[in-house]
Amino acid sequence: MSLRVLVGVKRVIDYAVKIRVRPDKLGVVTDGVKHSMNPFDEIAIEEAVRLKEKKIAKEVVAISCGPTQAQETIRTALAMGADRGIHVEIPAKEVEKLEPLHVAKIMAKLVEQEKADLVVLGKQAIDDDSNATAQMTAALLDWPQATFASKIEKTDGELQVTREVDGGLEIIKVKLPAVVSADLRLNEPRYATLPNIMKAKKKKIAKMKAADLGVDTSPHFEVLDVADPPVREAGIKVEDVDTLVTKLKDAGRI
Amino acid sequence: MLLPCRLLSSVAPQRLWVGLGSRVTGSVNSLTSFRAINTSPKDASTPAVQHAEEENTSTEAAKLKKPKRAPFIKNLFLGRFDKSVLEFPEVLDQDQHELLHEMVVPIERYFLEQVDGPKIDRDAKIPEETLQGLKELGLFGQQIPQEYGGLGLGATEYARIAEITSLDGSIAVTLAAHQAIGLKGILICGTDAQKEKYLPQLACGDWTAAFCLTEPSSGSDAASIQTRATLSDDGKTWLINGSKIWISNGGFADLMTVFAKTTKILPSGEKKDKVTAFIVERSFGGVSSGPPEDKLGIRGSNTCEVFFDNTPVPAENVLGEVGGGFKVAMNILNSGRFSMGSSGAGMLKRLLSWSIDHAVNRKQFGNYLSEFAMIKEKFGRMSANIYAMESMAYLTAGILDGQEDPDCSVEAAIVKVFSSEGAWKWCSECLQVLGGLGYMKSYPFERYLRDARILLIFEGTNEILRLFIGLSGLQTAGGELREVVQKLRNPLMNPGFIIGKGIERFRQQKDNPKLDLDIAGHLHPTLQPSAQLLEYCVKRFQYSVEMVLAKHGQAVAAPKNQLDVARLADCAIDLYAMTAVLSRASRAYCIGLKNAAHEIQLASVFSAEAAERIKTRVRDLEIGPVQNHDDLYSRIADAVVENKGYVAEHPLTRTFW
Numbered sequence: 001m002s003l004r005v006l007v008g009v010k011r012v013i014d015y016a017v018k019i020r021v022r023p024d025k026l027g028v029v030t031d032g033v034k035h036s037m038n039p040f041d042e043i044a045i046e047e048a049v050r051l052k053e054k055k056i057a058k059e060v061v062a063i064s065c066g067p068t069q070a071q072e073t074i075r076t077a078l079a080m081g082a083d084r085g086i087h088v089e090i091p092a093k094e095v096e097k098l099e100p101l102h103v104a105k106i107m108a109k110l111v112e113q114e115k116a117d118l119v120v121l122g123k124q125a126i127d128d129d130s131n132a133t134a135q136m137t138a139a140l141l142d143w144p145q146a147t148f149a150s151k152i153e154k155t156d157g158e159l160q161v162t163r164e165v166d167g168g169l170e171i172i173k174v175k176l177p178a179v180v181s182a183d184l185r186l187n188e189p190r191y192a193t194l195p196n197i198m199k200a201k202k203k204k205i206a207k208m209k210a211a212d213l214g215v216d217t218s219p220h221f222e223v224l225d226v227a228d229p230p231v232r233e234a235g236i237k238v239e240d241v242d243t244l245v246t247k248l249k250d251a252g253r254i
Numbered sequence: 255m256l257l258p259c260r261l262l263s264s265v266a267p268q269r270l271w272v273g274l275g276s277r278v279t280g281s282v283n284s285l286t287s288f289r290a291i292n293t294s295p296k297d298a299s300t301p302a303v304q305h306a307e308e309e310n311t312s313t314e315a316a317k318l319k320k321p322k323r324a325p326f327i328k329n330l331f332l333g334r335f336d337k338s339v340l341e342f343p344e345v346l347d348q349d350q351h352e353l354l355h356e357m358v359v360p361i362e363r364y365f366l367e368q369v370d371g372p373k374i375d376r377d378a379k380i381p382e383e384t385l386q387g388l389k390e391l392g393l394f395g396q397q398i399p400q401e402y403g404g405l406g407l408g409a410t411e412y413a414r415i416a417e418i419t420s421l422d423g424s425i426a427v428t429l430a431a432h433q434a435i436g437l438k439g440i441l442i443c444g445t446d447a448q449k450e451k452y453l454p455q456l457a458c459g460d461w462t463a464a465f466c467l468t469e470p471s472s473g474s475d476a477a478s479i480q481t482r483a484t485l486s487d488d489g490k491t492w493l494i495n496g497s498k499i500w501i502s503n504g505g506f507a508d509l510m511t512v513f514a515k516t517t518k519i520l521p522s523g524e525k526k527d528k529v530t531a532f533i534v535e536r537s538f539g540g541v542s543s544g545p546p547e548d549k550l551g552i553r554g555s556n557t558c559e560v561f562f563d564n565t566p567v568p569a570e571n572v573l574g575e576v577g578g579g580f581k582v583a584m585n586i587l588n589s590g591r592f593s594m595g596s597s598g599a600g601m602l603k604r605l606l607s608w609s610i611d612h613a614v615n616r617k618q619f620g621n622y623l624s625e626f627a628m629i630k631e632k633f634g635r636m637s638a639n640i641y642a643m644e645s646m647a648y649l650t651a652g653i654l655d656g657q658e659d660p661d662c663s664v665e666a667a668i669v670k671v672f673s674s675e676g677a678w679k680w681c682s683e684c685l686q687v688l689g690g691l692g693y694m695k696s697y698p699f700e701r702y703l704r705d706a707r708i709l710l711i712f713e714g715t716n717e718i719l720r721l722f723i724g725l726s727g728l729q730t731a732g733g734e735l736r737e738v739v740q741k742l743r744n745p746l747m748n749p750g751f752i753i754g755k756g757i758e759r760f761r762q763q764k765d766n767p768k769l770d771l772d773i774a775g776h777l778h779p780t781l782q783p784s785a786q787l788l789e790y791c792v793k794r795f796q797y798s799v800e801m802v803l804a805k806h807g808q809a810v811a812a813p814k815n816q817l818d819v820a821r822l823a824d825c826a827i828d829l830y831a832m833t834a835v836l837s838r839a840s841r842a843y844c845i846g847l848k849n850a851a852h853e854i855q856l857a858s859v860f861s862a863e864a865a866e867r868i869k870t871r872v873r874d875l876e877i878g879p880v881q882n883h884d885d886l887y888s889r890i891a892d893a894v895v896e897n898k899g900y901v902a903e904h905p906l907t908r909t910f911w
Contacts, residue, residue: 032848036359072355072356075356076356079356079360191360191364191390192356192359192360193390193394193406194360194391194392194393195360196395197356197360198353198400198405201349201353209559211450
């Protein structure tokens with residue numbers, strides 16, 4: 001059983017960058033800032049490529065919804081082993097307002113078009129921390145979902161997925177086709193080697209717009225304010241537990 | 255106002271000429287399209303150039319024949335300034351540019367995430383897994399052509415990647431020893447059979463390479479090596495005997511480029527010893543390595559002795575021609591040097607950021623360190639020097655990539671000298687900014703400083719390279735100026751010439767040379783003052799070259815005259831640096847790069863100070879060895895050497911009570 005796997009990759013601000021709030025307080029500064037692939041999406045791509053190496057998958061398609069530069073992200077995915085890419089071009093000004101629901105609708109449409117058997121997404125993007133796209137995509141397709149995957153095994157027409165949940169580890173079985181979201185400990189992504197980057201140049205990236213897929217990307221909500229988290233204040237030492245409890249009560253914490 | 259900028263052509267300069275249907279002698283350069291149309295063929299300041307012919311206007315840039323130009327610095331010794339150099343090269347097309355940009359990302363990540371610099375330094379070893387990762391990344395075959403499994407990168411891309419590999423000195427040297435010198439001979443002058451046999455496994459790192467030239471009694475004097483190769487009676491095998499010292503990667507390299515003396519019997523029956531280069535596999539037998547040397551810096555790089563005991567080498571493994579080994583060695587070394595500019599700049603940029611981070615957070619006397627002028631001066635000067643280093647490195651890389659069969663030996667040597675000394679000095683200054691913390695092993699500065707020290711020594715000591723720069727230029731000049739110099743040295747026999755040259759020399763002696771090169775016309779007008787300075791320096795340099803030749807004649811290469819040669823070399827270094835920074839800043843401004851105004855500042859201040867240095871050196875040449883103190887220092891040195899130590903009596907010595 002050879003699966004066609006669609007993997008979503010998002011271009012986000014690099015995790016090491018010091019984020020600064022924009023002067024208009026409606027977003028963060030992105031101009032001239034280093035961007036890279038969402039770390040969870042790297043894990044997703046890595047898992048899909050490993051499935052291909054194990055001959056469980058026959059094709060890995062990397063998809064990104066974003067501005068022109070999202071092509072760089074797709075190229076990284078191709079260099080890691082994806083076979084081809086799809087770039088759903090979102091105009092630069094609208095990128096910020098793109099919501100998980102929009103992406104989920106786009107993914108669902110592409111799944112239909114590409115006749116995919118498995119969708120692997122990162123569990124959340126490190127810029128908006130929504131943790132919603134995988135779940136919404138599964139719902140739109142009426143497919144089973146296995147989120148926060150830390151291990152994926154294939155068993156006859158089904159996937160056995162170990163999920164990292166608050167209480168510990170949960171192992172579930174989902175029938176294919178399914179949507180999986182990758183968590184941190186699923187795998188350690190490979191480095192895109194220079195020879196592979198060169199080879200990736202020859203791989204195709206199809207370009208399209210959200211409208212071509214019949215998806216309306218008008219926003220459903222409006223950002224009112226973006227602010228820095230409050231500056232961390234100094235702590236105080238107390239003599240004993242009773243004083244601690246009193247202080248906490250006074251501060252309204254308990 | 256005419257802006258001599260590249261806005262006109264984002265395509266290869268040659269295309270502009272095709273439409274005009276005209277051909278102009280002089281530099282093929284869209285920058286000069288406004289002015290050069292009227293350039294008279296007698297423009298003696300630009301060397302004659304062979305044109306790149308374009309078959310048809312729609313030909314891809316790749317199919318364009320590259321222009322062939324005369325070597326820039328060597329011609330500078332004759333006062334010939336090739337203005338095409340003022341157009342900062344742009345050799346990568348969009349695809350290559352994007353590819354390079356993509357490649358830089360994983361390499362940087364790998365170094366930041368997987369390379370433990372302090373541990374490599376402490377253990378004096380690069381872990382096997384780290385090396386394996388570097389091989390898988392493809393870093394062992396950067397310049398090997400793709401058909402042999404390498405990346406097929408040019409000089410420019412190699413230089414860019416060197417900026418990142420400099421994150422760890424031991425790794426940088428291991429990689430360079432392997433590909434910049436170890437296997438480079440095969441790339442430059444290997445036969446197809448040799449390339450097919452060895453390059454594929456070298457490209458993926460299955461085999462590593464080393465460059466075996468230096469011997470205990472032959473360091474700078476490479477031609478005096480004593481390792482010997484004797485040919486068997488049937489002419490099929492060479493036996494190599496000898497020992498090499500300080501060979502990077504010598505402890506594990508599978509393939510070595512070994513230089514040995516071979517005897518040539520001349521038609522006259524006379525026997526002559528000449529150097530021959532050989533490709534030697536460790537598996538040939540008789541090859542052994544000594545223990546790794548315990549070094550001040552680049553401690554993770556393997557350096558050791560390599561011994562050859564009757565090592566049999568098949569005749570087809572001769573690299574280049576029998577007896578042509580010295581040239582092979584020089585070509586190999588020349589081709590790798592320029593990347594020291596970009597690796598030095600890459601390292602310094604990082605150290606600068608870290609020092610600034612400290613300076614804006616640390617307060618003393620109520621002010622942040624970054625508010626004190628003495629600290630600011632360090633940051634300012636360092637920035638200008640990094641700018642010069644980068645500009646020269648990429649200018650040289652651009653010439654290597656963009657010209658047909660270029661001779662960049664002197665330029666590459668200049669980049670090496672400037673960058674190695676800059677890296678050492680500015681690393682030290684960054685450490686200074688951090689004070690005591692900079693001295694501690696818990697901070698990376700001391701490691702980078704120790705790693706940087708070798709740069710002034712290997713790949714040709716800076717002393718040797720200064721002589722190389724000076725003497726190569728003097729040789730070029732001397733050849734052409736022989737008659738001129740002869741007449742200068744025999745003024746009474748050549749009155750007509752002397753009078754004719756008299757006006758020019760009179761002006762030079764008054765430190766007021768005629769500025770007729772129109773360098774300013776090839777740069778953005780904002781840089782006009784610096785352009786004038788550059789032109790002045792070029793003229794003064796030409797004058798000082800003639801002075802040195804006239805003064806010493808053939809004896810210019812004698813040991814006692816090295817200081818004058820070194821002065822010329824230092825002038826050449828500053829001239830190349832000035833040219834590079836002005837060319838780059840002009841381009842930045844013309845194409846509207848971010849912070850271009852800042853670049854103009856860097857270029858201007860660097861040029862101003864370089865000009866002052868050149869002025870001083872020319873003056874020192876003019877006033878001669880007595881007044882410039884060369885003589886006195888020489889006599890002091892003689893006394894100290896004879897005494898086998900310091901001569902002056904101790905300050906507490908008394909002769910009376």
